[in-house]
Amino acid sequence: MKKTVPRFNLLACLFGALVCSPDAEAYLGGFEEQDGYRIPLNGQIASGAFAGDAQFYFSNNPVGGFTGVVPWGAYPNNFSDGTNGPDVTRYNAGQFGTNNGGPGGAAADIADNTGLWQALSGGRLNEDANAPYYYGSQFARDSIVAYRNTMPHGGSQTLNLQASDQNLSYLYSLDSRDLGGIDPASTTAALIQMSFWVKPSDWDDPDTGNLFGLSLMDAANKPVFEVGYTGDNWLEYRLNGGAWQLTPYQMGSAGYSEITVMLNTADNTAGLAVNAYNDNSSLLSGNVDVLTNQGLGVASGALTGLQWDLRGGSLDNGAVSYIHSFDDFNFAVTPVPEPGCPVLLLVAAGLWCWPRRRR
Template sequence: MKKIVPRLSLLACVFGAFACSPDAQAYLGGFEEQDGYRIPLNGQIVSGSFAGDAQFYFNNNPGSGYTGVVPWGAYPNTFSDGTNGPDVTRYNAGQFGTNNGGPGGAAADIGDNTGLWQAMSGGRLNEDADAPYYYGGQFTRDSIVAYRNTTPHGGSQTLNLMAMDENLSYRYSLDSRDLGGINPASTLGAAIQMSFWVKPTDWDDPDTGNLFGLSLMDAANQPVFEIGYTGDNFLQYRLTGGAWQTTAYQMGSAGYSEITVLLDTFNNTASLDISAYNDNSSLLGGDTSVLSQQALGVVSGALTGLQWDLRGGSLDNGAVSYIHSFDDFNFAVTPVPEPGGVVLVVLGAVLLGMPRRRR
């Protein structure tokens, strides 16, 4: 993982640990089985009680609970594709496995949207509209799923987003497992670095407008900084209340590009770097700074979640929305000391370094 070095980062290293959550819950990671992301074994759901994405509300009525569950062998299933897991809102995605201090355990069926992944609009909610029957085809699927990818960035699985029919919006609540044991509520006054790898689709290239956005959400439920890209894969960013700003950095669709953002919730700034994959040379470009300590324009709270937004349906210029793949999320949190604290740290370091006077 590349490092965007924040101001005062060396002094910050001497500060104590943040308050930690006692429970390891959800995790992004690399979307592997041990990260808590389920891929059916040989294309089959192992347990009949684990309905996966065949679990729909009867007649699209959430009040029906589990009374109208579609049998686990019925549509919509994974179209005989055992590499495609259930929608992340339909099971305990990211809440099992042993990676990064996970609790172990296994995938379990849960009430839709009761985990740390939430479908806000579109996605599997659009699929629910036809429950308990499904009339779509293989290429008209709306969901966010883990996928056993033949070309991942790392491991064997990726997170795949598809919004073939209409726009989707999902939220993910960060957890102490994501942040190396640090409670997200404790990230106020900190520098939080997030990096991830992405391979956009080339099916939507004719649409030059914004296609994807990943919002960094604070404790007040406001997006404090957003990163995204256009249909033709140019990196974008957006400040709260502003318009998407398109950069000159284009990501290839044949390989993975790395995006790194540093959110400083003390100084209310964001920095952005990219290493863009070049389809022509089949090489990953060097680390390039796009933004450095850009003022957010808002007072940020603690970083507590991410919102994923993907346009679907009829795109511009005949473009088609298809699969976008994400992999290998990493976070690093560094406390940013207040100016008075810096003085104390420096003074303490000087006093500790002074030789004692002999009597």
């Protein structure tokens, strides 16, 4: 017997596919001023002198008093460095700007770790340990900052991770602006595509172990899927906190590679693709599927955050920890349909082939 789909359900599914499948770029976005990321070239951020907020002496001299501005990067007492923004946990990073329906406004000091970004270990926490004095250098930072990059993937700024002295771990809480107006807590049954561009460091190439990991976190603050790479830039992934799985895809360090993750929170599967930059040809190798419909082994729940983990300090085989640059995050979210919604099924099935936005 031929089964018909009620017209109401079909139209409802079509409407849902149209309004709930955004290609969003904001809050993370391209880490531009309009995305909510400030660097000194765009003006200083006045310190609010919040209780517990680390402050540093200007020029490391108590006579000069405190800097009076939110310390940026890991060199908080040098006003001559206009390329590194403040650590993203020190100000309202990602919470101002106009891109993707942003509220506008301006960069402002907040109590550390009270915004979308939190330092869990290392990074700013390491730099703050000796406040109000600072014992680092302009080129040895422990932080995550927006950076005025001369070779970005798009725009003029990138997100730079550096763990000069020790490992760092930061948590970013996704916002509805990331997902085109969809509340992250409502993504318990959705197809979520996340893509971003990365240029790894070549200073750490002698270290062949896992160096960087980006974990997709659920509402229970547990990782449901992790993607990363080794010191010599081989793409890796990890399931359910197990061992890192090495792939045969190596990303160059002279240009940006695109990584795409597809998470299905309804059937607890994930996909992974890479468009790797080839240092020899100076070209992208083309998009390749690494995983499709890979079982996660856990109930994923809603996607609510991203955890950034970077090894630092003394690396293996004499490798030197240095800067890793990220740019142009994009998200697309499609709710997984209830039975009887064939149009939305087609939309969901085609989401993996959704054209990636290029700047």
